[in-house]
Structure formats: C-alpha cells, structure tokens
Amino acid sequence: MSSKIRRKPRIGVFKFASCDGCQLSLLDAEDELLGVAGAIDIAYFPEASRAMLPGPYDIGLVEGSITTYHDAQRIQEVRRKCKTLITIGACATAGGIQALRNWKDVDEFIRVVYATPKYINTLKLSTPIAEHVPVDFELRGCPINKHQLIELITATLAGRKPNVPTYSVCMECKRKGNICIVVAQGVACLGPVTQAGCGALCPSYDRGCYGCYGPMESPNAVSLSNQLHILGQNNAEITRAFRGFNAWAWQFRKASEESERT
Amino acid sequence: MSKQQSRTIKVDVLARVEGEGALYVKLKGDQVQDVKLKIYEPPRFFEAFLRGRHFSELPDIVARICGICPIAYQMSAVHAVERALGIAIDPSVRPLRRLFYCGEWIESHTLHVYMLHAPDFLGYPDAIAMARDHKEIVQQGLRLKKAGNRIVALMGGREIHPVSAAVGGFYKAPSKSALKELVDELKWALDASLATARWVSGFDFPDFEQDYEFVSLSHPEEYPFNEGRIVSNRGLNIDASEYEENFTEQQVQHSNALHSILRGGDSYMVGPMARFNLNFGKLPEIAQQAARDCGLQVPCRNPFRSIVVRAIELVFACHEALRVIREYEPPSAPRAPTLARVATGRAATEAPRGLLYHRYQLDQDGLITSAKIVPPTSQNQKRIEEDLRYFVSRVATRPTEEITWKCEQAVRNYDPCISCATHFLRLHLERD
Numbered sequence: 001m002s003s004k005i006r007r008k009p010r011i012g013v014f015k016f017a018s019c020d021g022c023q024l025s026l027l028d029a030e031d032e033l034l035g036v037a038g039a040i041d042i043a044y045f046p047e048a049s050r051a052m053l054p055g056p057y058d059i060g061l062v063e064g065s066i067t068t069y070h071d072a073q074r075i076q077e078v079r080r081k082c083k084t085l086i087t088i089g090a091c092a093t094a095g096g097i098q099a100l101r102n103w104k105d106v107d108e109f110i111r112v113v114y115a116t117p118k119y120i121n122t123l124k125l126s127t128p129i130a131e132h133v134p135v136d137f138e139l140r141g142c143p144i145n146k147h148q149l150i151e152l153i154t155a156t157l158a159g160r161k162p163n164v165p166t167y168s169v170c171m172e173c174k175r176k177g178n179i180c181i182v183v184a185q186g187v188a189c190l191g192p193v194t195q196a197g198c199g200a201l202c203p204s205y206d207r208g209c210y211g212c213y214g215p216m217e218s219p220n221a222v223s224l225s226n227q228l229h230i231l232g233q234n235n236a237e238i239t240r241a242f243r244g245f246n247a248w249a250w251q252f253r254k255a256s257e258e259s260e261r262t
Numbered sequence: 263m264s265k266q267q268s269r270t271i272k273v274d275v276l277a278r279v280e281g282e283g284a285l286y287v288k289l290k291g292d293q294v295q296d297v298k299l300k301i302y303e304p305p306r307f308f309e310a311f312l313r314g315r316h317f318s319e320l321p322d323i324v325a326r327i328c329g330i331c332p333i334a335y336q337m338s339a340v341h342a343v344e345r346a347l348g349i350a351i352d353p354s355v356r357p358l359r360r361l362f363y364c365g366e367w368i369e370s371h372t373l374h375v376y377m378l379h380a381p382d383f384l385g386y387p388d389a390i391a392m393a394r395d396h397k398e399i400v401q402q403g404l405r406l407k408k409a410g411n412r413i414v415a416l417m418g419g420r421e422i423h424p425v426s427a428a429v430g431g432f433y434k435a436p437s438k439s440a441l442k443e444l445v446d447e448l449k450w451a452l453d454a455s456l457a458t459a460r461w462v463s464g465f466d467f468p469d470f471e472q473d474y475e476f477v478s479l480s481h482p483e484e485y486p487f488n489e490g491r492i493v494s495n496r497g498l499n500i501d502a503s504e505y506e507e508n509f510t511e512q513q514v515q516h517s518n519a520l521h522s523i524l525r526g527g528d529s530y531m532v533g534p535m536a537r538f539n540l541n542f543g544k545l546p547e548i549a550q551q552a553a554r555d556c557g558l559q560v561p562c563r564n565p566f567r568s569i570v571v572r573a574i575e576l577v578f579a580c581h582e583a584l585r586v587i588r589e590y591e592p593p594s595a596p597r598a599p600t601l602a603r604v605a606t607g608r609a610a611t612e613a614p615r616g617l618l619y620h621r622y623q624l625d626q627d628g629l630i631t632s633a634k635i636v637p638p639t640s641q642n643q644k645r646i647e648e649d650l651r652y653f654v655s656r657v658a659t660r661p662t663e664e665i666t667w668k669c670e671q672a673v674r675n676y677d678p679c680i681s682c683a684t685h686f687l688r689l690h691l692e693r694d
Contacts, residue, residue: 017304020281020679021329021422027377028411028421030404034397037390048377049388050277050670067304097326100311109310114520115513122305143329143422201419205426207433210322212423240315245326 009157012044012057014078016064016071017098017126021143022089023047023063029146036150040157055081059156062135065091065126067098072123072132079133084156087129088149090142094214095248097142099126102248128248137162142212142245145197165196166217169209172200181208186231190241193219193251214246221255235259267291271654271666278378278388278670279678285669286516287650292658297650299643299673301517312633317343317624318600321427324620327635328679329422330373333366333414334613335635336427337488338620343429345503346607346624347600354593355431356488357586361441362417362427363487363611364583368410368451369421370614371534371572371579374677375458376403379569382671383465399461402454406576409451412444413583430598441587448587452580456552459573463556468668470653471563474645475528476536479612485544485578486537488611493540494530495561502610505619511636522641529644532616533676534571535562549578565649565675572677602628613638615677639678646676 013023027033027048043053060082066072079085087093095102101109106124110117129135139152148164155162165171169191173180181187181203189208191200195216202209215221221242228238242256271287282303288295308327315323320339325332337359344351376399377389386392393400411421417436418424426432477498481490492508493499500508511520524530539561542550553560553574562571608621616638623632653672657665 015282017306019326019329019332021326021332024329024373024422027373028407030408030411033404034390034393034400037393042390045388046275046277046282048278049390050381050667051387051391052275052277067306071304096306097308097311097323098306101307104311106307109307110305112310112313113305113307116515119513119515120305120518126306142326143420198420202425202433205419205434207425207428237316240319244322 008039008041009058010041010043010053010056011059011061011153012055012078012082013042013047013061014044014063015047016062016075016092016129017067018064018089018091018096020047020063022092022141023061025088025144025146025149026061029150032150036153040153057082058084059153060085062087062092062129063089065095065098065128066132067123067126068121069123070121075129075132084136085129085133086137086139086152086156087135088139089144090140090212090214090245092129093138093140093249094246095126095128097245097247099248100243101126103243126248139164140195140213141197145199148197167196168192168216168219169194169196169198169200169203169213172196172198173203176200176204178203181206182227182231188228188231188233188237188241190224193221193224210244211242211252212245214249215251219251221251222258225255225259235262269662271662271669273666273670276670276673278381278674281679283678285650285673287654287665287669289654289658292655294651294654294658297647297654298516299647299650301643303518305518309633309635312630315630317347317429317602317622317628317630320622320630321429322423322425324635325423327637330370330679331366331613331615332423333362333418333427334611334618337363337611338609338613338618339622340427340429341488341609341611342607342620342622343624344607345609346605346622347429347603349430349598349600351431351598352593352595354435354591355596357590358417358432358435358593360487361413361583361586364579364586365410365413365417367579367614368576368583369407369414370410371576372403372407372410375462375569375572375576376400376407378677379674380462380465382667382674383462383569402457406451406454406458409447409580412447416440416444428597430600431593432596435592435596438590438592441590445584445587448580448584452577452584455573455576455580458576459552459556459570462569462573463558465569467564467566468653470566470656472565472649472652474535474563475524475530476539476561477530477532477641478537478540478617479610480540481544483544485541485582486612492610492617495540502619503608505608505610505636506621506634509636509641511640517643520640521644522636523644529648530641531645532638532641533568534575534616535565535568536616537612538562538571538574545574545578546581548581549574552577565672568675568677600628602626615639615679616641637679639676642676642678646673646678649675
C-alpha cells in the first residue's frame with residue numbers, strides 16, 4: 001500500500017490568436033465548473049486567475065492559431081511543458097477565420113487596418129497548432145461544445161478514448177427529426193460535409209449549416225459543390241461558403257480553391 | 263543629495279481580462295514617469311478580410327471578434343447594414359433584439375462582477391479560490407450567469423456565437439411559450455441581481471475620482487441598447503453617422519489596438535458607468551432604488567465603483583428581459599426581405615463594455631467594399647492609461663506587489679476585452 005497522496009492533475013489553458021470564446025466555454029460550464037475545479041488543479045488560466053503556476057502540466061488546452069513569429073516560438077515551449085496537448089476550437093485546429101489572410105497579401109491587410117504598418121509584426125499565414133507541434137487531440141467547433149470539452153477532459157484523465165463523433169451534421173439533423181432544409185426548402189447547407197457536435201443548430205434555426213465544426217471524417221465536397229450549383233449558387237458563393245471559420249482545413253481549402261478556379 | 267529610488271512594475275500577462283495584454287509603469291521615487299497598457303494580442307485583420315464578403319455573412323463573421331460579446335458585434339453589424347439598405351424591421355423584432363442583448367449583458371456582467379473583478383476586492387487570485395470561502399456567493403454568480411446564457415441559447419442555439427441573428431431580423435423567432443419558460447429563472451435572477459448589488463456595494467473602494475467625459479447612446483424613453491443618439495456629459499449629441507467626424511483612431515507603437523480619441527485629442531469613457539450617468543432617469547424604478555440603496559451618486563466618478571454600476575445594470579437587464587417576455591408577440595415574419603444596393607451604413611449599439619461602432623460600404627451585389635469597427639475597449643484604452651497615471655501616484659509608496667495588484671484592479675475596472683480591441687494588456691512597473 002502506497003502512502004503517497006495522489007496529486008491532482010494540473011491543467012494549463014493557453015491562448016494564441018482567437019476570440020476567447022473556446023476558453024470561455026470552460027467558465028460557461030456553470031453546472032460542472034466547481035466540480036471540475038475540485039477534481040483538477042487549474043494551474044495556468046490567465047483569463048480566470050492571476051495565480052499562474054509554472055509547468056509541467058498534465059493537460060494543456062490550446063486556443064487560437066499561430067499568426068506571429070513570437071507565438072510560433074511560444075507554442076514550442078507550451079508543447080514541452082504539457083504531457084497531453086489538446087487544441088480547442090477552429091482557430092487552434094484549422095487556423096480560424098483569420099486564416100482568410102492566407103489567400104491574400106498580409107502586408108496590404110496591415111495597411112488597411114493600421115496607419116503605421118511597421119509597428120505590426122505578423123506572419124503571412126494563420127496556421128493551426130498541429131502544423132507546428134504534435135497534438136494529442138483536436139476538439140472542433142467555433143466555438144467548441146462545452147459538453148464535449150468536459151467529456152474530453154474526463155476521458156483524458158481516465159486514460160480512455162473520448163466519445164467525440166466524427167460523422168456529419170446530417171446525422172444530428174436526422175436524430176432531431178429535422179426536415180432537411182436542402183431538400184425541402186432548397187437552402188444551401190454545409191451539413192453533409194461538416195462534423196457533428198453542435199447538435200445541428202443552424203438547420204434547427206431555419207438556416208443552412210455554415211461549417212463551423214470543420215470537415216467530417218470523409219467529406220464529399222465535390223458532390224456538395226455540385227448540389228450547391230443546382231441550388232443556384234455561383235462559384236464565388238461556393239468559394240465563400242467553404243472559406244469560413246475552417247477555411248484552412250485541407251478538405252475545405254481544396255473545395256474552395258476548386259470552385260475559385262472554375 | 264538623495265538619489266531617488268526607481269521601480270518598474272511589470273505585469274507580463276494581465277489576468278482576468280479577456281485577451282492578451284500587459285501593463286508597464288515606470289516610477290521615479292513616487293513620481294510616475296510612464297504608463298503603458300500594452301496589447302500584444304495578435305491582430306486578426308477583420309476589417310481587411312471582410313472586404314468581398316456578402317452582408318448576409320456579417321453577423322456570423324463579426325461575432326468571432328469576441329467570444330464574450332458576440333451579440334454586440336452582431337447587433338451593430340445588422341443595424342449598420344439595415345441603415346445602408348433602408349430595411350424596416352418588424353416591430354416585434356425590436357424588443358426581441360433587446361431581449362437578446364439582455365441575455366448577453368447578464369452573462370457578460372456576471373462573469374466580470376463575480377469571476378473577474380470581485381476576487382480583487384476580496385483578495386483572491388480567482389473565483390475558484392474565492393469559492394472555497396464563499397461557495398454560496400460563487401454558486402449564485404454561476405446561476406445568474408447561466409440565466410443570461412439561457413436567454414441567448416434559447417434565442418440563438420448556443421451561448422457563444424449564437425446562430426439566429428440576421429440582417430432584417432432573426433432566422434427564427436422564438437415562440438411565446440418557449441420564452442415563458444424563462445420567466446421563473448429570470449424572476450430569481452432579478453432577486454439575485456438585487457442581492458449582487460447589495461453584496462458588491464459593501465466592498466472597500468479606494469477614494470479615487472476623475473473628471474471623465476462619459477459617452478454613450480441615449481434614447482428618449484429607454485435605457486439604451488440598439489438605438490439612440492451618441493451623447494456625452496460635455497454636450498456631444500450626434501447621430502451614429504457623424505461618429506467618424508467626432509472621434510478618431512490613433513495608432514501607438516506599444517499596442518496592437520488602436521486608441522480612440524475625441525477630436526481635439528481628449529480621452530473619454532464608454533461602458534456601464536457612462537451609460538448609468540447619462541441615462542439614470544431611464545432606468546426602471548427598481549434599478550434606480552437599488553442604486554440609491556447602494557449609495558451610488560449620479561454621476562458616479564469612481565471607476566472602482568463600476569462593479570456596483572454593473573450590478574445595477576444586471577437588475578435592469580433582468581427586469582427588462584421579463585418585460586419583453588411579458589409583452590411579446592411573435593413577428594409575422596422573423597426576417598424582413600433585403601435588396602442589395604450601393605450604400606454605406608453606420609450604426610452604434612451598447613455592448614456590455616460600451617459603445618460599439620460599425621461602418622460598412624456595400625456594392626451593388628451586397629458585397630462589402632470597406633469596413634470599420636471601433637470596439638469599446640479601444641475607446642477606453644487611453645482613459646485606462648490616464649486612470650493608472652493618477653492612481654499609481656497615490657499608491658506609489660506601497661510595496662511593489664501591492665501596487666501591481668492595485669494597478670491590475672484599476673485596469674479591470676473597465677472589464678477590458680483585449681480580443682475585441684485588437685485591431686488591444688501586461689503591467690511593467692519600472693522604478694527609475
């Protein structure tokens with residue numbers, strides 16, 4: 001029998017270029033927060049606490065994409081300090097909406113927003129964390145689903161595979177008993193190529209899915225583009241549809257570049 | 263000859279603010295040499311990549327500027343486009359937008375009052391540590407925050423980046439019966455807001471007042487959310503379309519957020535204190551009485567008391583939400599039709615942190631040709647630095663650790679949202 005007291009697992013929350021919404025999901029888990037805080041040691045979470053404990057951390061939750069030279073260095077340091085590294089949300093997983101710069105001239109972008117461009121340091125591309133360091137799990141969504149986050153933390157601490165499905169939003173629509181808005185109303189919808197997790201929100205609110213959970217496990221984007229054409233969308237509209245919060249995820253990126261070319 | 267001791271106070275990662283910033287204060291003896299609120303949150307260039315997008319995509323895209331106040335961005339955007347295109351919304355949509363905003367104010371203000379600001383007054387690093395000694399209080403805060411989130415989630419599908427806001431109205435309007443289900447919890451929330459106001463009014467406030475120019479929307483009958491003229495306590499009274507003639511943005515080397523100043527170069531304050539001071543008479547009696555019971559004077563010029571003002575706005579938001587739900591009749595169509603044309607639209611609404619201005623120029627296909635977004639935190643940024651400059655000199659004889667914490671608290675008075683302002687904080691206190 002060991003006389004050692006088991007240390008609570010340490011969690012760090014790290015932010016890169018983002019809107020803060022995904023880490024706010026942790027504070028938005030009002031019913032679970034104090035329970036979670038009792039089971040783990042939230043060692044580094046500047047948005048919530050001025051107590052910042054040094055690593056190593058058992059789990060690192062990373063929000064945001066890499067857009068500056070300094071952040072590209074910082075993520076290496078974060079990776080070294082975290083036993084398990086989990087990216088949370090579309091920015092960390094796919095580059096986020098700020099990856100729209102990846103098809104444009106970032107220097108022109110700086111000139112549009114700032115009068116003295118030389119004060120601004122930024123990279124030409126907004127890239128996901130996995131392009132810089134090995135990532136143990138990528139949690140999708142813009143924003144993430146807080147219940148999936150709690151499940152992921154629980155599973156990681158228990159050493160089991162998290163129950164986070166990779167099928168499409170269509171599955172959630174069917175399960176909810178939604179009438180398909182593409183078929184019944186001719187509304188453009190990215191549901192067939194988008195990973196589930198939101199609970200088919202947009203179709204439940206009488207509008208098409210805009211792909212905020214990124215590509216599902218095996219998306220047929222070509223087929224969806226054809227369907228969108230049939231619904232009367234032009235190439236520019238289809239390009240824009242794939243160029244949203246997960247624009248730099250390769251399947252969506254390929255689809256948008258194909259429709260841009262044609 | 264005595265050599266004066268120099269100190270630098272540096273906070274490299276400013277905590278309990280939304281986004282990434284730092285604070286730098288340089289002292290020579292007790293004299294403040296320099297104060298810088300540094301925003302190193304990386305720029306994301308929304309105004310640049312919005313060009314070429316369709317106006318119908320705006321509410322979804324601009325929401326992503328800020329995960330804490332997405333509705334504010336959605337509201338300023340839809341109003342700007344509606345003004346550009348001359349769209350008249352259904353009369354029932356207007357109170358629904360107020361209800362949507364109530365949800366965001368309740369969620370955002372409660373987050374700040376309970377989880378970000380109160381720990382400063384009670385000497386805890388965070389709300390979780392505070393919960394060890396004040397469990398019931400923190401639980402009350404979490405439940406109140408959830409009440410706001412329930413409004414947003416019911417109307418927009420989820421708390422963060424809700425999906426229902428659209429140019430012309432909503433994709434889907436809630437049913438009367440669905441809204442009625444919120445009533446019991448909102449009645450509890452109204453009582454909890456009154457309790458919150460009593461609780462925070464008992465904190466110790468530094469004796470610190472400044473002569474501010476307060477700026478907010480003002481509406482003839484209502485406490486402002488979506489409509490009104492932009493007014494100040496020094497005689498400013500303009501339409502949102504005249505905003506850029508009266509305010510200008512300035513870039514400073516130490517920050518990725520633009521500083522916004524009044525023409526003439528003066529700083530000003532937006533947010534709960536500005537709204538409260540300029541619109542006190544429009545608050546419902548229950549909120550006015552709560553303010554009097556808390557000992558708030560009008561105008562309130564002590565930024566540390568902004569926590570009490572936020573609590574009063576919580577009382578207002580819960581009361582207003584209940585009123586809207588009581589009087590609600592669903593719109594005949596949730597969304598007014600839209601027709602693209604070449605036009606420019608400008609609008610300002612009241613985000614939880616203050617005035618939020620948007621301007622969009624649209625082409626004949628409804629695509630955006632230029633965009634300008636001025637968030638509340640960039641408007642307050644210069645004022646925060648000025649507060650610090652005056653405040654630090656008063657506490658300069660204290661130990662560095664105490665000054666540091668007090669300065670952080672002074673910054674958090676403004677509930678700065680750095681993610682928004684970058685297009686926006688670390689404390690470096692340097693004693694020279």
